[in-house]
Amino acid sequence: MANGNRAVLFDSPKHMKVEELDFPKLEMPNGKKAPHGAILKMVATNICGSDLHIYRGSFPVPQGMVMGHEMTGEVVEVGPDVEFLTEGDLVSVPFNVACGRCRNCRARRTEVCETTNADVSCAAYGFNLGNWDGGQAEYLFVPYADFQLLRFPDKDQAMEKIRDLALLSDILPTAFHGLMEAGAKPGSTVYIAGAGPVGRCGAAAARLLGASCIIVGDYHQDRLDLVKSNGCETIDLSQDIPLTDQIEAILGEPMVDCAVDYVGTEAHGIGADAQSMDPANAINQVLDATRAGGATGVIGVYGPDPLAASKDEQQGTYPIDFGKAWIKSPRVTAGQAPIMHYNRELMMAILWDRMPYLSAMLNTQVISLDEAPAAYETFDQGSPNKFIIDPHGMLSA
Template sequence: MASSNRAVVFQNVKDMRVETLDFPKLEMPNGRSAPHGVILKIVATNICGSDLHIYRGSFPVPQGMVMGHEMTGEVVEIGSDVEFLSEGDLVSVPFNVACGRCRNCRARHTEVCETVNPDVSCGAYGFNLGDFQGGQAEYLFVPYADFQLLRFPDKDQAMEKIRDLALLSDILPTAFHGLMEAGAKPGSTVYIAGAGPVGRCGAAAARLLGASCIIVGDYHQDRLDLMKNNGCETIDLNQDVPLTDQIEAILGEPMVDCAVHYVGNEAHGIGREADDMNPAHAINQVIDATRAGGATGIVGVYGPDPLASSKAEQEGTFSIDFGKAWIKSPRISGGQAPIMHYNRELMMSILWDRMPYLSDMLNTKVISLDEASDAYAAFDTGVSEKFIIDPHGMIPA
């Protein structure tokens, strides 16, 4: 057993460093013993667009926090109360930390667990939500392991598809959740705001659901090219043309059945407004583009943002055109995704090759732990890769 743990640590805005820390213990952040937990040897741990909110300073976290909330790992140590997992099992870790015992968890709302964070009903790894350390590291402590962890049925089969299965901890179920909240179904026309990794997962999930026309909007041409090459219609948001006009040029009508906003509070305006962060404008765009009686999912991270241009947005208050939208009988849903609500079914879809296009859409790139800092800087520029950190060199070339 290892005696230390190398990890990506937040030092300051745009300053991520790999440091050597103590090996994790089977105990909660408050020091309470956690016999219900396990220690994982991390096989794959991704850099998420949400991590960029921290990297840029939009989501404050304490200095010294271990980054990362998208983890896949091998069980190497088991608490005395763990009954259904064994050493050597390969598992996916939902980014929501959840007890499985409270009212919300029992209702499958693991994104708003009532017990794991004393400050708010929400816990997450590497996100200053309950003081749980992140998993961009060699090893990770996971509490309530019997409840939380998704075990892959065949370890060898899983390792062959690890690049896709690594997406189950967050962005693929999150993308799927956005579509569910927006009412996507076979034949739906869908607008996806943002062609980052989670938006690309949204396009892949929309194909799995049988959506008809899948339209993706973004500012980065290489991301749009990636979507176009995988069967999506694309909109260049640098154009100084209203979003609804650009949708009409594709569909023949200026609206879609459902729209999902995957970016969050660092979203930008269209055209001439694209140089300034305008998160409220971005929300209003997707609401405006959704047909009367349709639904809009907002799963990008929204909250108080110290970098926002207005005091209201710095405090987490956004100007939504609800009066304009009300007449359309809209359904608008936001918040984190309950990963456990979807991850098993999506795992089976991957294992049975129902999403063979996923790797092409995501454009995954495997890197070492020591390359993480440079990968953060590259991801911050809008490159089209999805970075997967392989701390132990276990992922096949």
């Protein structure tokens, strides 16, 4: 058994560092023993777009917090109360920390677990939500392991598809959740705000669902090229043309059946305002683009932002064009995704080659733990890559 645990830590805005920590114990953040827990050896641990909120300083976290909430690992230790997992199992870790026992967890609403964060009904690894260490590390403690961990049925088969399966902790089920809440189905026309990794997962998930026309809007041409080459229509939001006019040029009508905001408060304006931050722009885009009676999923992160321009936005109040949208009888669903609601089915879709275009859409790049701080900087600059950290050299091998 290893003695230490090298991990990526938040040091200050725009600065991550790798340091040696103690090997994790089967203990809760409050020091209480966790016989229901497990220790994992990280096989793949990704950098997520949500991590950039922390990196930039928009989501305050304590100095020295272990980063990361997208983890795939191998079980190396289990507590005495764990019955369905054994050492050597390869598993996916949902980013929502959930007990499996409270009212919300029993209703499969694991994104709002009532017990794993004393301050609010929401807990996550590496996100200052319940003091749970993140997984951009060599090893990770996971509580309630029997409930939380998704075991891959065949380890060798899973390792062959590990770049895709590594997306099951967060961005693929999150993207799928946005489409489900927006009512996407076979034949739907879909607008996706944002061509970052989660938006590209949304495009791939829309194809899995049988959507007809999938339109993706973004400012980065290399990201748009990725989705364009995989069967999507694209809109360059830096063009000084109203979004609905650009949708009409593609569809013949200025609206879609459903739309999803995969951006959140770090959105920019359109056209001449493309270089300026406009925290409410993405949600206003999808409200504007969705037809009367349609639905919208809001997956992008919203909340108080100390870097926002106005006092209201710093406190988490945003100028939403709801008055204009209200007449269309919209249905809007927002918040984190309950990963366990979708991850098993999406795992099977990957294992049985129902999403063969996922890797091409995501443009995954495997890096070492020591390369993670530089990868954060590259990702922050708009890189089209999805960075997967390989702490033990298991993927390159």
